Amino acid sequence: MSAEENNFKKVVSHAKEYGFVFQSSEIYDGLQAVYDYGQNGVELKNNIKKYWWMAMVQMHENIVGVDSAIFMHPTTWKASGHVDAFNDPLIDNKDSKKRYRADHLIENLVAKYEAKIEKDINKAKKKFADDFDEAQFRETNPNVKRNQSKIDEINAAFKTCLDNDDLEAMKQLILDLKIVCPISGTSNWTDVKQFNLMFSTEMGSVASDANTIYLRPETAQGIFVNYLNVQKTGRMKLPFGIAQIGKAFRNEIVARQFIFRMREFEQMEMQFFVKPGTQKEWYEYWKTLRMKWHKALGMGDNNYQYHDHLKPAHYADAAADIEFRFPFGFKELEGIHSRTNFDLSKHEEFSNKKLRYHDSETNENYVPYVVETSVGLDRMFLSVLSNAYTEEKLEDGSERVVLRIPPALAPIKLAVFPLTKKDGLPEVAKEIMAELKFDYNCLYEEKDAIGRRYRRMDAIGTPFCITVDHQSLEDKTVTIRYRDSMKQERIAIEELSSKLDQETNMKNLLKQLNA
Numbered sequence: 001m002s003a004e005e006n007n008f009k010k011v012v013s014h015a016k017e018y019g020f021v022f023q024s025s026e027i028y029d030g031l032q033a034v035y036d037y038g039q040n041g042v043e044l045k046n047n048i049k050k051y052w053w054m055a056m057v058q059m060h061e062n063i064v065g066v067d068s069a070i071f072m073h074p075t076t077w078k079a080s081g082h083v084d085a086f087n088d089p090l091i092d093n094k095d096s097k098k099r100y101r102a103d104h105l106i107e108n109l110v111a112k113y114e115a116k117i118e119k120d121i122n123k124a125k126k127k128f129a130d131d132f133d134e135a136q137f138r139e140t141n142p143n144v145k146r147n148q149s150k151i152d153e154i155n156a157a158f159k160t161c162l163d164n165d166d167l168e169a170m171k172q173l174i175l176d177l178k179i180v181c182p183i184s185g186t187s188n189w190t191d192v193k194q195f196n197l198m199f200s201t202e203m204g205s206v207a208s209d210a211n212t213i214y215l216r217p218e219t220a221q222g223i224f225v226n227y228l229n230v231q232k233t234g235r236m237k238l239p240f241g242i243a244q245i246g247k248a249f250r251n252e253i254v255a256r257q258f259i260f261r262m263r264e265f266e267q268m269e270m271q272f273f274v275k276p277g278t279q280k281e282w283y284e285y286w287k288t289l290r291m292k293w294h295k296a297l298g299m300g301d302n303n304y305q306y307h308d309h310l311k312p313a314h315y316a317d318a319a320a321d322i323e324f325r326f327p328f329g330f331k332e333l334e335g336i337h338s339r340t341n342f343d344l345s346k347h348e349e350f351s352n353k354k355l356r357y358h359d360s361e362t363n364e365n366y367v368p369y370v371v372e373t374s375v376g377l378d379r380m381f382l383s384v385l386s387n388a389y390t391e392e393k394l395e396d397g398s399e400r401v402v403l404r405i406p407p408a409l410a411p412i413k414l415a416v417f418p419l420t421k422k423d424g425l426p427e428v429a430k431e432i433m434a435e436l437k438f439d440y441n442c443l444y445e446e447k448d449a450i451g452r453r454y455r456r457m458d459a460i461g462t463p464f465c466i467t468v469d470h471q472s473l474e475d476k477t478v479t480i481r482y483r484d485s486m487k488q489e490r491i492a493i494e495e496l497s498s499k500l501d502q503e504t505n506m507k508n509l510l511k512q513l514n515a
Contacts, residue, residue: 008327011389012258014401018460020044020385021259033252033263040460041381043411043441045266048380049245051409051506052268055293056243059510063241063270064234068222070247074213077198079350080221080343081314082214087194089167090253091174093181094188099253102170102192105179106158111329113147113154120144155310162311167192197250199263215249220372222246223271224343227368228355231273238357238368239282241272245377257328259378266377273368275359276341282371283318283338289513290334290373291322296512297406299387305330315342324383333383334375341367384409388461394486403461404484407504412462413440414500417453419469421446429468432478432493440500458483463504466496 015021019038023030037045057065077083089102120143125132138144154177161170171192180187199215216222223242230242245268252263259265274282287306295301303325312319318338323330344355344367356365388403407413416433418425426446433444443462445453450467457465466478472493480499481488491499502508 004327004329007389008258008386010391011327011386014389014403014459015041015258015385020460033256033261035259035262035378040411044384044405044409044461045377045381047409047411048377048384049268051509052293052375052377052380053243053245054506055510055513056241056268056270059513060241062236062239063243063272064230064236065243066223066226066230067246068219068226068244070216070249071203071213072216072221072225074211075350076221076225076347077214077217079346080224081346082198082217083196085314086198086217087196088253089170089192090195091171091192092190093184093186094190095186096181096184098181098183100181102167102174103158103162105174106154106170106177108329109177109179110151110154113151115329116147117144159310167194195253197252199249199251217250218248218374219244219246219267219269220271220374221343223269224347224370227271227273227344228353231357238359239272239274239278241270243268243270245269257326259382260326260328260331262378268375268377268380270373271339272371272373273357274371276366276369279338279340279369279371280318283336286371286373287320287322287336290336290375292513294322294324294333296509297384297409299384299406300325303387304333307332313337315339324379326383327386331379332376333379334373337372337374339370339372341369343370344368400455400458402458402483405461405463406509407463408506408509410461410463410504411441412443412457412460413464413504414442414496415453415457415462415465416442416444417450417465417467418446419450419467423470424473425468425470428472432466432468432496436497436500439497440504454481454486464500466491 016023018040020041022036022038024034024036025031053065057063090099091102091105092099120141121134121137124137124141125134138148157173160166161173168191171189174189175187178187198217200212201215203211203213223244227242230236231240246266247264248267249264252261272282272286291304291306294304305323307321307323307330309319309321316337317340320336321332322334322336324333347353348355348367355367357368358365384405385403388405390402390404392400392402394400405411414436416429418429429444429446433442436442443457445456447453454465461483463483465481465483467481468478472478476493477490478493478496479488480491480496
Protein backbone atom coordinates (compact mmCIF):
# COMPACT_ATOMS: atom_id res chain seq x y z
CA MET A 1 0.00 0.00 0.00
CA SER A 2 1.38 3.40 -0.99
CA ALA A 3 1.82 6.22 1.52
CA GLU A 4 -1.03 8.12 -0.17
CA GLU A 5 -3.39 5.15 0.06
CA ASN A 6 -2.46 4.61 3.70
CA ASN A 7 -3.05 8.28 4.48
CA PHE A 8 -6.45 8.16 2.78
CA LYS A 9 -7.46 5.17 4.91
CA LYS A 10 -6.54 7.19 7.98
CA VAL A 11 -8.68 10.12 6.78
CA VAL A 12 -11.69 7.81 6.27
CA SER A 13 -11.20 6.25 9.71
CA HIS A 14 -10.78 9.66 11.34
CA ALA A 15 -13.95 10.94 9.66
CA LYS A 16 -15.99 8.25 11.41
CA GLU A 17 -14.19 8.32 14.77
CA TYR A 18 -14.70 12.05 15.20
CA GLY A 19 -18.26 12.46 13.93
CA PHE A 20 -17.70 13.76 10.42
CA VAL A 21 -19.01 10.97 8.14
CA PHE A 22 -20.81 7.69 8.87
CA GLN A 23 -21.79 4.82 6.60
CA SER A 24 -25.50 5.09 5.88
CA SER A 25 -27.62 2.51 7.72
CA GLU A 26 -24.50 1.09 9.33
CA ILE A 27 -26.42 -0.99 11.90
CA TYR A 28 -27.84 -2.92 8.90
CA ASP A 29 -24.35 -3.39 7.40
CA GLY A 30 -24.62 -0.15 5.45
CA LEU A 31 -25.63 0.88 1.96
CA GLN A 32 -22.82 1.03 -0.57
CA ALA A 33 -21.75 4.49 -1.75
CA VAL A 34 -24.28 6.26 0.51
CA TYR A 35 -23.09 8.21 3.56
CA ASP A 36 -24.46 10.29 6.43
CA TYR A 37 -22.79 13.39 7.83
CA GLY A 38 -22.27 13.41 11.59
CA GLN A 39 -22.36 16.23 14.10
CA ASN A 40 -19.04 17.75 13.04
CA GLY A 41 -19.45 16.86 9.38
CA VAL A 42 -22.73 18.70 9.01
CA GLU A 43 -21.17 21.85 10.52
CA LEU A 44 -18.24 21.72 8.10
CA LYS A 45 -20.59 21.03 5.21
CA ASN A 46 -22.85 23.94 6.13
CA ASN A 47 -19.86 26.28 6.39
CA ILE A 48 -18.70 25.27 2.90
CA LYS A 49 -22.23 25.96 1.61
CA LYS A 50 -22.21 29.35 3.32
CA TYR A 51 -18.84 30.28 1.82
CA TRP A 52 -20.05 29.33 -1.67
CA TRP A 53 -23.44 31.03 -1.32
CA MET A 54 -21.99 34.26 0.02
CA ALA A 55 -19.32 34.36 -2.70
CA MET A 56 -21.81 33.53 -5.45
CA VAL A 57 -25.04 35.30 -4.44
CA GLN A 58 -24.29 37.85 -1.74
CA MET A 59 -21.21 39.22 -3.51
CA HIS A 60 -22.91 39.54 -6.92
CA GLU A 61 -25.85 41.90 -7.47
CA ASN A 62 -26.82 40.06 -10.66
CA ILE A 63 -26.95 36.52 -9.20
CA VAL A 64 -29.92 35.19 -7.23
CA GLY A 65 -30.74 31.81 -5.74
CA VAL A 66 -33.47 29.21 -6.09
CA ASP A 67 -34.33 25.87 -4.49
CA SER A 68 -36.05 23.63 -7.03
CA ALA A 69 -37.76 20.29 -6.36
CA ILE A 70 -35.99 16.96 -6.70
CA PHE A 71 -38.94 15.52 -8.64
CA MET A 72 -39.50 17.12 -12.03
CA HIS A 73 -41.82 16.42 -14.94
CA PRO A 74 -40.33 13.43 -16.82
CA THR A 75 -40.29 15.35 -20.11
CA THR A 76 -37.62 17.56 -18.51
CA TRP A 77 -35.14 14.72 -18.77
CA LYS A 78 -36.19 13.84 -22.30
CA ALA A 79 -35.55 17.43 -23.36
CA SER A 80 -32.20 17.63 -21.57
CA GLY A 81 -30.97 14.42 -23.24
CA HIS A 82 -30.61 12.46 -20.01
CA VAL A 83 -33.14 9.77 -20.96
CA ASP A 84 -31.28 8.92 -24.16
CA ALA A 85 -27.69 9.88 -23.46
CA PHE A 86 -26.90 10.01 -19.72
CA ASN A 87 -24.62 7.00 -19.82
CA ASP A 88 -21.26 5.79 -18.56
CA PRO A 89 -19.06 3.39 -20.57
CA LEU A 90 -18.62 0.34 -18.32
CA ILE A 91 -16.30 -2.63 -18.65
CA ASP A 92 -15.96 -5.78 -16.52
CA ASN A 93 -12.91 -7.87 -15.77
CA LYS A 94 -13.90 -11.52 -16.21
CA ASP A 95 -11.38 -12.80 -13.66
CA SER A 96 -11.97 -10.43 -10.73
CA LYS A 97 -15.68 -9.88 -11.55
CA LYS A 98 -15.07 -6.17 -10.86
CA ARG A 99 -16.66 -3.40 -12.91
CA TYR A 100 -14.88 -0.22 -14.02
CA ARG A 101 -15.54 2.96 -15.95
CA ALA A 102 -13.72 2.37 -19.22
CA ASP A 103 -12.90 6.06 -19.60
CA HIS A 104 -11.49 6.17 -16.05
CA LEU A 105 -9.12 3.29 -16.78
CA ILE A 106 -7.62 5.28 -19.63
CA GLU A 107 -7.59 8.56 -17.69
CA ASN A 108 -5.87 6.87 -14.73
CA LEU A 109 -3.08 5.67 -17.01
CA VAL A 110 -2.62 9.21 -18.30
CA ALA A 111 -2.51 10.42 -14.69
CA LYS A 112 0.34 7.99 -13.96
CA TYR A 113 2.43 9.46 -16.78
CA GLU A 114 1.57 12.97 -15.55
CA ALA A 115 2.71 11.98 -12.04
CA LYS A 116 6.04 10.80 -13.47
CA ILE A 117 6.52 14.16 -15.18
CA GLU A 118 5.67 16.03 -11.99
CA LYS A 119 8.14 13.89 -10.02
CA ASP A 120 10.95 14.72 -12.46
CA ILE A 121 10.06 18.42 -12.36
CA ASN A 122 10.04 18.51 -8.54
CA LYS A 123 13.46 16.83 -8.43
CA ALA A 124 14.85 19.39 -10.84
CA LYS A 125 13.32 22.27 -8.88
CA LYS A 126 15.13 21.12 -5.74
CA LYS A 127 18.40 20.66 -7.62
CA PHE A 128 18.46 23.96 -9.54
CA ALA A 129 16.39 26.12 -7.13
CA ASP A 130 15.99 29.68 -8.47
CA ASP A 131 17.80 28.83 -11.70
CA PHE A 132 15.15 26.29 -12.68
CA ASP A 133 13.25 27.00 -15.90
CA GLU A 134 10.25 24.65 -15.97
CA ALA A 135 9.22 25.44 -19.55
CA GLN A 136 12.71 24.71 -20.85
CA PHE A 137 12.95 21.55 -18.73
CA ARG A 138 9.68 20.24 -20.20
CA GLU A 139 10.99 20.87 -23.71
CA THR A 140 14.45 19.34 -23.24
CA ASN A 141 14.38 16.62 -20.58
CA PRO A 142 14.27 13.18 -22.28
CA ASN A 143 12.11 11.50 -19.61
CA VAL A 144 9.59 14.32 -19.60
CA LYS A 145 9.45 14.46 -23.40
CA ARG A 146 8.97 10.69 -23.60
CA ASN A 147 6.17 10.63 -21.03
CA GLN A 148 4.47 13.68 -22.57
CA SER A 149 4.59 11.98 -25.96
CA LYS A 150 2.83 8.94 -24.48
CA ILE A 151 0.18 11.20 -22.93
CA ASP A 152 -0.42 12.95 -26.26
CA GLU A 153 -0.71 9.64 -28.11
CA ILE A 154 -3.19 8.20 -25.60
CA ASN A 155 -5.28 11.37 -25.54
CA ALA A 156 -5.42 11.55 -29.32
CA ALA A 157 -6.61 7.94 -29.60
CA PHE A 158 -9.03 8.39 -26.71
CA LYS A 159 -10.49 11.54 -28.26
CA THR A 160 -11.14 9.65 -31.50
CA CYS A 161 -13.08 7.02 -29.54
CA LEU A 162 -15.12 9.70 -27.80
CA ASP A 163 -15.79 11.71 -30.95
CA ASN A 164 -17.06 8.61 -32.75
CA ASP A 165 -18.85 7.09 -29.73
CA ASP A 166 -16.91 3.97 -30.62
CA LEU A 167 -17.10 1.52 -27.71
CA GLU A 168 -15.25 -1.23 -29.60
CA ALA A 169 -12.35 1.12 -30.27
CA MET A 170 -12.34 2.09 -26.59
CA LYS A 171 -11.96 -1.53 -25.54
CA GLN A 172 -9.23 -2.04 -28.12
CA LEU A 173 -7.40 1.01 -26.80
CA ILE A 174 -7.52 -0.47 -23.28
CA LEU A 175 -6.05 -3.71 -24.66
CA ASP A 176 -3.42 -1.91 -26.75
CA LEU A 177 -2.31 0.09 -23.70
CA LYS A 178 -2.03 -3.16 -21.71
CA ILE A 179 -4.28 -1.80 -18.97
CA VAL A 180 -4.96 -4.54 -16.43
CA CYS A 181 -7.46 -4.95 -13.62
CA PRO A 182 -5.94 -3.70 -10.32
CA ILE A 183 -7.45 -6.73 -8.54
CA SER A 184 -6.74 -9.66 -10.86
CA GLY A 185 -3.82 -8.17 -12.76
CA THR A 186 -5.27 -9.47 -16.05
CA SER A 187 -6.61 -7.85 -19.21
CA ASN A 188 -9.45 -10.32 -19.61
CA TRP A 189 -12.04 -7.63 -20.34
CA THR A 190 -15.65 -7.78 -21.51
CA ASP A 191 -16.96 -5.48 -24.22
CA VAL A 192 -17.62 -1.87 -23.22
CA LYS A 193 -21.31 -1.13 -22.65
CA GLN A 194 -23.28 2.02 -21.91
CA PHE A 195 -25.23 2.21 -18.65
CA ASN A 196 -27.88 4.88 -17.92
CA LEU A 197 -27.30 6.49 -14.53
CA MET A 198 -30.76 7.81 -13.66
CA PHE A 199 -32.83 6.41 -10.81
CA SER A 200 -36.47 5.94 -11.75
CA THR A 201 -39.53 5.66 -9.53
CA GLU A 202 -43.31 6.00 -9.86
CA MET A 203 -45.64 8.79 -8.87
CA GLY A 204 -49.31 8.10 -8.36
CA SER A 205 -51.72 6.82 -5.72
CA VAL A 206 -52.27 3.47 -7.44
CA ALA A 207 -50.00 1.48 -9.73
CA SER A 208 -52.25 1.75 -12.78
CA ASP A 209 -52.18 5.54 -12.56
CA ALA A 210 -48.48 5.76 -11.89
CA ASN A 211 -46.13 7.71 -14.10
CA THR A 212 -42.45 6.96 -14.31
CA ILE A 213 -40.43 9.86 -12.99
CA TYR A 214 -36.78 10.27 -12.13
CA LEU A 215 -34.73 11.43 -9.20
CA ARG A 216 -32.86 14.35 -10.70
CA PRO A 217 -29.30 13.46 -11.79
CA GLU A 218 -28.29 17.14 -11.66
CA THR A 219 -29.64 20.37 -10.22
CA ALA A 220 -29.08 22.44 -13.37
CA GLN A 221 -32.38 21.57 -15.05
CA GLY A 222 -34.30 22.96 -12.06
CA ILE A 223 -32.64 26.28 -12.84
CA PHE A 224 -33.34 26.14 -16.56
CA VAL A 225 -37.05 25.40 -16.22
CA ASN A 226 -37.32 28.34 -13.79
CA TYR A 227 -35.27 30.71 -15.94
CA LEU A 228 -38.27 32.71 -17.16
CA ASN A 229 -39.92 32.82 -13.73
CA VAL A 230 -36.79 34.27 -12.14
CA GLN A 231 -36.03 36.62 -15.01
CA LYS A 232 -39.51 38.17 -15.00
CA THR A 233 -40.18 38.31 -11.26
CA GLY A 234 -36.68 39.57 -10.50
CA ARG A 235 -36.64 41.95 -13.49
CA MET A 236 -33.21 40.52 -14.29
CA LYS A 237 -31.13 41.87 -17.15
CA LEU A 238 -28.42 39.96 -18.98
CA PRO A 239 -25.93 38.95 -17.88
CA PHE A 240 -27.37 37.39 -14.71
CA GLY A 241 -27.05 34.16 -12.82
CA ILE A 242 -29.20 31.70 -10.88
CA ALA A 243 -27.56 29.69 -8.11
CA GLN A 244 -28.72 26.56 -6.33
CA ILE A 245 -27.50 24.07 -3.74
CA GLY A 246 -29.27 20.72 -3.77
CA LYS A 247 -29.22 16.95 -3.82
CA ALA A 248 -28.78 14.92 -6.98
CA PHE A 249 -28.84 11.17 -7.59
CA ARG A 250 -26.89 8.93 -9.93
CA ASN A 251 -26.96 5.15 -10.06
CA GLU A 252 -23.18 4.88 -10.08
CA ILE A 253 -22.18 1.30 -10.69
CA VAL A 254 -18.54 2.11 -10.01
CA ALA A 255 -18.75 4.10 -6.78
CA ARG A 256 -15.51 4.16 -4.84
CA GLN A 257 -13.12 6.39 -2.91
CA PHE A 258 -15.36 7.17 0.05
CA ILE A 259 -17.51 10.28 -0.50
CA PHE A 260 -15.74 11.23 -3.75
CA ARG A 261 -18.26 9.33 -5.86
CA MET A 262 -21.67 8.62 -4.33
CA ARG A 263 -25.15 7.72 -5.47
CA GLU A 264 -26.75 10.50 -3.44
CA PHE A 265 -24.71 13.69 -3.41
CA GLU A 266 -25.01 17.44 -3.26
CA GLN A 267 -24.14 20.07 -5.85
CA MET A 268 -23.48 23.80 -5.70
CA GLU A 269 -24.30 25.12 -9.16
CA MET A 270 -24.70 28.48 -10.83
CA GLN A 271 -26.01 29.02 -14.35
CA PHE A 272 -24.94 32.39 -15.79
CA PHE A 273 -27.13 33.64 -18.65
CA VAL A 274 -25.36 35.79 -21.24
CA LYS A 275 -25.86 37.33 -24.65
CA PRO A 276 -24.93 34.97 -27.53
CA GLY A 277 -21.42 35.72 -28.71
CA THR A 278 -20.13 36.72 -25.27
CA GLN A 279 -20.01 33.22 -23.79
CA LYS A 280 -16.27 32.64 -24.33
CA GLU A 281 -15.43 35.84 -22.46
CA TRP A 282 -17.64 34.87 -19.52
CA TYR A 283 -16.35 31.30 -19.59
CA GLU A 284 -12.79 32.57 -19.03
CA TYR A 285 -14.05 35.00 -16.37
CA TRP A 286 -15.69 32.26 -14.33
CA LYS A 287 -12.75 29.87 -14.75
CA THR A 288 -10.47 32.49 -13.21
CA LEU A 289 -12.84 33.57 -10.44
CA ARG A 290 -13.72 30.04 -9.36
CA MET A 291 -10.04 29.08 -9.10
CA LYS A 292 -9.52 32.19 -6.99
CA TRP A 293 -12.38 31.08 -4.69
CA HIS A 294 -10.70 27.73 -4.08
CA LYS A 295 -7.22 29.13 -3.54
CA ALA A 296 -8.48 31.73 -1.05
CA LEU A 297 -8.89 28.89 1.45
CA GLY A 298 -5.11 28.60 1.68
CA MET A 299 -4.92 24.85 1.05
CA GLY A 300 -1.93 25.19 -1.29
CA ASP A 301 -1.98 26.72 -4.76
CA ASN A 302 -0.02 23.75 -6.12
CA ASN A 303 -2.91 21.45 -5.16
CA TYR A 304 -5.11 22.87 -7.94
CA GLN A 305 -4.93 22.63 -11.71
CA TYR A 306 -7.16 23.11 -14.75
CA HIS A 307 -8.04 20.16 -16.96
CA ASP A 308 -9.57 20.99 -20.34
CA HIS A 309 -11.98 18.35 -21.64
CA LEU A 310 -10.83 16.34 -24.63
CA LYS A 311 -14.43 16.20 -25.78
CA PRO A 312 -16.92 18.62 -24.22
CA ALA A 313 -20.42 17.32 -23.57
CA HIS A 314 -22.86 17.51 -26.47
CA TYR A 315 -24.35 20.76 -25.11
CA ALA A 316 -21.04 22.62 -24.60
CA ASP A 317 -18.63 24.55 -26.81
CA ALA A 318 -15.97 24.69 -24.07
CA ALA A 319 -15.45 22.78 -20.82
CA ALA A 320 -12.79 22.55 -18.15
CA ASP A 321 -12.44 21.09 -14.68
CA ILE A 322 -10.72 22.54 -11.66
CA GLU A 323 -8.91 19.52 -10.26
CA PHE A 324 -7.65 19.06 -6.71
CA ARG A 325 -4.81 16.89 -5.50
CA PHE A 326 -6.70 14.29 -3.47
CA PRO A 327 -4.76 11.49 -1.72
CA PHE A 328 -5.52 9.37 -4.79
CA GLY A 329 -4.30 11.97 -7.29
CA PHE A 330 -5.64 15.00 -9.16
CA LYS A 331 -9.39 14.61 -9.65
CA GLU A 332 -12.30 16.83 -10.65
CA LEU A 333 -13.54 19.19 -7.96
CA GLU A 334 -15.50 21.68 -10.05
CA GLY A 335 -16.65 21.89 -13.65
CA ILE A 336 -16.96 25.08 -15.72
CA HIS A 337 -18.92 24.67 -18.94
CA SER A 338 -20.01 26.96 -21.74
CA ARG A 339 -23.37 25.24 -22.34
CA THR A 340 -24.41 27.42 -25.34
CA ASN A 341 -28.21 27.75 -25.60
CA PHE A 342 -28.77 23.99 -25.74
CA ASP A 343 -30.84 23.56 -22.58
CA LEU A 344 -33.21 26.51 -22.99
CA SER A 345 -33.69 25.76 -26.69
CA LYS A 346 -34.56 22.13 -25.93
CA HIS A 347 -37.02 23.13 -23.22
CA GLU A 348 -38.61 25.58 -25.68
CA GLU A 349 -38.98 22.75 -28.17
CA PHE A 350 -40.43 20.17 -25.76
CA SER A 351 -42.66 22.52 -23.73
CA ASN A 352 -43.87 24.74 -26.59
CA LYS A 353 -43.20 27.72 -24.29
CA LYS A 354 -41.08 30.68 -25.37
CA LEU A 355 -37.97 31.04 -23.20
CA ARG A 356 -36.66 34.13 -24.92
CA TYR A 357 -35.01 37.22 -23.52
CA HIS A 358 -36.10 40.62 -24.83
CA ASP A 359 -33.03 42.80 -25.24
CA SER A 360 -34.31 46.37 -24.86
CA GLU A 361 -31.01 47.81 -26.12
CA THR A 362 -31.11 46.02 -29.48
CA ASN A 363 -34.87 45.29 -29.56
CA GLU A 364 -34.06 41.60 -30.19
CA ASN A 365 -35.60 38.44 -28.77
CA TYR A 366 -33.21 35.52 -28.37
CA VAL A 367 -32.45 32.45 -26.29
CA PRO A 368 -29.57 33.32 -23.92
CA TYR A 369 -26.35 31.33 -23.80
CA VAL A 370 -25.25 29.85 -20.48
CA VAL A 371 -21.97 29.48 -18.62
CA GLU A 372 -22.14 26.96 -15.78
CA THR A 373 -20.05 26.50 -12.66
CA SER A 374 -20.75 23.28 -10.75
CA VAL A 375 -19.01 22.16 -7.55
CA GLY A 376 -19.53 18.80 -5.91
CA LEU A 377 -20.18 19.73 -2.28
CA ASP A 378 -19.17 16.29 -1.01
CA ARG A 379 -15.95 16.43 -3.03
CA MET A 380 -15.29 19.90 -1.67
CA PHE A 381 -15.81 18.49 1.83
CA LEU A 382 -13.34 15.68 1.09
CA SER A 383 -10.75 18.10 -0.30
CA VAL A 384 -10.87 20.14 2.92
CA LEU A 385 -10.82 17.09 5.19
CA SER A 386 -8.02 15.22 3.40
CA ASN A 387 -5.88 18.34 3.06
CA ALA A 388 -6.39 19.22 6.73
CA TYR A 389 -5.47 15.81 8.17
CA THR A 390 -1.99 16.05 9.70
CA GLU A 391 0.03 13.76 11.94
CA GLU A 392 2.66 15.62 13.94
CA LYS A 393 5.53 14.51 16.15
CA LEU A 394 6.04 17.06 18.91
CA GLU A 395 9.21 18.23 20.63
CA ASP A 396 8.53 16.08 23.70
CA GLY A 397 8.35 12.96 21.51
CA SER A 398 4.57 12.65 21.69
CA GLU A 399 2.30 12.72 18.64
CA ARG A 400 -0.93 14.43 17.77
CA VAL A 401 -3.44 14.30 14.95
CA VAL A 402 -4.71 17.73 13.96
CA LEU A 403 -7.17 18.87 11.31
CA ARG A 404 -5.85 22.14 9.89
CA ILE A 405 -9.26 23.15 8.55
CA PRO A 406 -9.42 26.77 7.36
CA PRO A 407 -10.73 28.60 10.48
CA ALA A 408 -13.73 30.09 8.66
CA LEU A 409 -14.89 26.57 7.76
CA ALA A 410 -14.09 24.86 11.07
CA PRO A 411 -17.10 23.07 12.66
CA ILE A 412 -16.35 24.49 16.12
CA LYS A 413 -14.72 27.92 16.25
CA LEU A 414 -13.92 28.01 19.96
CA ALA A 415 -13.71 25.52 22.83
CA VAL A 416 -14.17 26.88 26.35
CA PHE A 417 -12.50 24.97 29.20
CA PRO A 418 -12.63 25.65 32.93
CA LEU A 419 -9.32 24.44 34.37
CA THR A 420 -11.15 22.70 37.20
CA LYS A 421 -14.77 21.93 38.06
CA LYS A 422 -14.71 24.08 41.20
CA ASP A 423 -13.81 27.50 42.64
CA GLY A 424 -16.26 29.30 40.37
CA LEU A 425 -14.32 28.53 37.17
CA PRO A 426 -17.19 26.68 35.41
CA GLU A 427 -19.50 29.64 36.10
CA VAL A 428 -17.11 32.09 34.38
CA ALA A 429 -16.61 29.69 31.49
CA LYS A 430 -20.35 29.32 30.99
CA GLU A 431 -20.80 33.09 31.04
CA ILE A 432 -18.27 33.34 28.20
CA MET A 433 -20.16 30.63 26.30
CA ALA A 434 -23.47 32.40 26.84
CA GLU A 435 -22.06 35.59 25.35
CA LEU A 436 -20.19 34.14 22.36
CA LYS A 437 -22.61 31.44 21.18
CA PHE A 438 -24.83 34.01 19.42
CA ASP A 439 -22.06 34.65 16.88
CA TYR A 440 -19.88 31.53 16.95
CA ASN A 441 -20.32 27.80 17.22
CA CYS A 442 -18.65 27.13 20.58
CA LEU A 443 -18.14 24.02 22.69
CA TYR A 444 -17.92 23.77 26.48
CA GLU A 445 -16.05 20.91 28.11
CA GLU A 446 -14.81 20.29 31.63
CA LYS A 447 -14.04 16.55 31.58
CA ASP A 448 -10.46 15.15 31.64
CA ALA A 449 -7.08 16.81 31.90
CA ILE A 450 -6.62 19.99 29.89
CA GLY A 451 -4.10 18.29 27.56
CA ARG A 452 -6.59 15.62 26.55
CA ARG A 453 -9.21 18.26 25.89
CA TYR A 454 -6.77 20.11 23.61
CA ARG A 455 -6.09 16.90 21.67
CA ARG A 456 -9.79 16.27 21.11
CA MET A 457 -10.22 19.78 19.74
CA ASP A 458 -7.15 19.38 17.51
CA ALA A 459 -8.72 16.22 16.08
CA ILE A 460 -11.91 18.02 14.99
CA GLY A 461 -10.10 21.13 13.74
CA THR A 462 -11.13 23.68 16.41
CA PRO A 463 -8.85 26.69 15.76
CA PHE A 464 -9.01 28.19 19.27
CA CYS A 465 -9.32 26.91 22.84
CA ILE A 466 -9.56 29.14 25.88
CA THR A 467 -8.93 28.06 29.45
CA VAL A 468 -10.52 29.77 32.42
CA ASP A 469 -8.18 29.53 35.42
CA HIS A 470 -7.84 31.16 38.82
CA GLN A 471 -6.13 34.21 37.32
CA SER A 472 -9.30 34.74 35.26
CA LEU A 473 -11.17 35.46 38.49
CA GLU A 474 -8.67 38.17 39.38
CA ASP A 475 -8.04 40.05 36.13
CA LYS A 476 -10.77 38.79 33.74
CA THR A 477 -8.30 37.28 31.28
CA VAL A 478 -8.10 33.76 29.85
CA THR A 479 -5.45 31.66 28.16
CA ILE A 480 -6.06 31.30 24.43
CA ARG A 481 -4.39 28.41 22.65
CA TYR A 482 -3.84 28.33 18.88
CA ARG A 483 -4.51 25.01 17.13
CA ASP A 484 -1.82 25.14 14.46
CA SER A 485 1.12 26.44 16.50
CA MET A 486 -0.10 25.28 19.95
CA LYS A 487 1.15 28.60 21.30
CA GLN A 488 -0.72 30.15 24.22
CA GLU A 489 -1.19 33.72 25.43
CA ARG A 490 -3.29 35.69 27.86
CA ILE A 491 -6.15 37.71 26.43
CA ALA A 492 -8.86 39.81 28.04
CA ILE A 493 -12.27 38.17 28.04
CA GLU A 494 -13.78 41.29 26.49
CA GLU A 495 -11.38 40.95 23.51
CA LEU A 496 -12.41 37.37 22.66
CA SER A 497 -15.22 38.28 20.28
CA SER A 498 -13.11 40.67 18.19
CA LYS A 499 -10.28 38.10 18.13
CA LEU A 500 -12.60 35.39 16.83
CA ASP A 501 -14.13 37.75 14.28
CA GLN A 502 -10.70 38.68 12.97
CA GLU A 503 -9.59 35.05 12.61
CA THR A 504 -12.75 33.17 11.59
CA ASN A 505 -15.08 35.60 9.83
CA MET A 506 -15.82 34.53 6.28
CA LYS A 507 -15.59 38.10 5.05
CA ASN A 508 -11.78 37.78 5.19
CA LEU A 509 -12.01 35.06 2.52
CA LEU A 510 -14.52 37.01 0.46
CA LYS A 511 -12.35 40.13 0.45
CA GLN A 512 -9.61 38.13 -1.30
CA LEU A 513 -12.00 37.53 -4.21
CA ASN A 514 -12.37 41.26 -4.76
CA ALA A 515 -8.64 41.98 -4.47
